[in-house]
Amino acid sequence: MRVTSDRKAETRGRILEAAGALFRSHGIDAVGVDAIMHQAGLTHGGFYAYFASKEALVAEVSAASLARAAARWERISQDADQATALERIVDSYLDPAHVAAAERGCMLTTLGPEMARRPESRGAITDSIRRMTDALARCLPGRRRQRALAALSAMVGAVVLARLSDNPALAAEFLGAARKAAGLR
């Protein structure tokens, strides 16, 4: 039973990963259960052996993805000194590669408004947002908390606006301006 249980947990992880990528690429409502299962290498019917509903999957995917991002920022903010930690977090977020690879990008920028409309998910999401702002604050001088909230806002907004911009130069300008606003020169 040990082996089979591991197998099931691994398959479950594949479904979560597939759903995360597809949701970020096309939006939550644009992706059906069959597309998710197919991307995970399975067929659609078995889905309900793993999740009670599509909504339950959505809640778990968003919570897990944001918790992972929060953990990464916490780790960076504790391992490195303030200046380099800030640089690593902000620069990887405001990287044109992040803008281009939405399917692996931060869910705040790919699914933020969609998640805001789903009340069941918002508790866990708020928790991760708190952890991210706290990690950012640890990297900042002065009025840390206010600066951290402003920095996260600018980072999320800049990535959204960069993805909306038809013109690559304008997109790069948003990223650069947010970088400066987050405390980097």
Next chain:
Amino acid sequence: MRVTSDRKAETRGRILEAAGALFRSHGIDAVGVDAIMHQAGLTHGGFYAYFASKEALVAEVSAASLARAAARWERISQDADQATALERIVDSYLDPAHVAAAERGCMLTTLGPEMARRPESRGAITDSIRRMTDALARCLPGRRRQRALAALSAMVGAVVLARLSDNPALAAEFLGAARKAAGLR
């Protein structure tokens, strides 16, 4: 023919308005053509006398709504002096009432990521974003353009994060931090 043509244009406007509110409330893919027509006081079949497809409606709704927002910012930035114009634009955007009334809110915050996935809409959207940043820049001192890009990023991000926050106090903190980042004290 004059009167009937006016009537048709007015009905068309009602459809656009209904679609705008429903898209912002529930997301583009979550709203069907029949829900839009019903909200406009009509039945679903007549839709295709006004728009070639749902996608065409989406493109027109997003372009029109953002163009109207851009025009409002331009008007404010020209009518008032720098300081009060900035205050009027930023404070109305970072108002808790804006966060609460998503169905009438700025589409950058309600549909930003969803519009970014629809290539047909992005040209007109980029144009409105340019007009908004230019209007903001007119209200700012110093390195105007960079400050305007950072301010718009922070404003969009703060409203998204405030809508995601389960806790009203945290939501208010995001709005306040972005207000400060936009140059208000």
Next chain:
DNA sequence: CCGGTAGCATGACGATCGTCATATGATAGT
């Protein structure tokens, strides 16, 4: 080697989607 169970596949259900062909009804010009 055998039986049972866990993991997944097959196939079907009602509902809803975007789209369109066609019918109805009111209005406007003659």
Next chain:
DNA sequence: ACTATCATATGACGATCGTCATGCTACCGG
């Protein structure tokens, strides 16, 4: 007053959605 036309309604189409009942297959414990 008649009729042509335009704005909207009705109803249907194939496709796809989320969900579930059921069937197959392969591995595990004995």
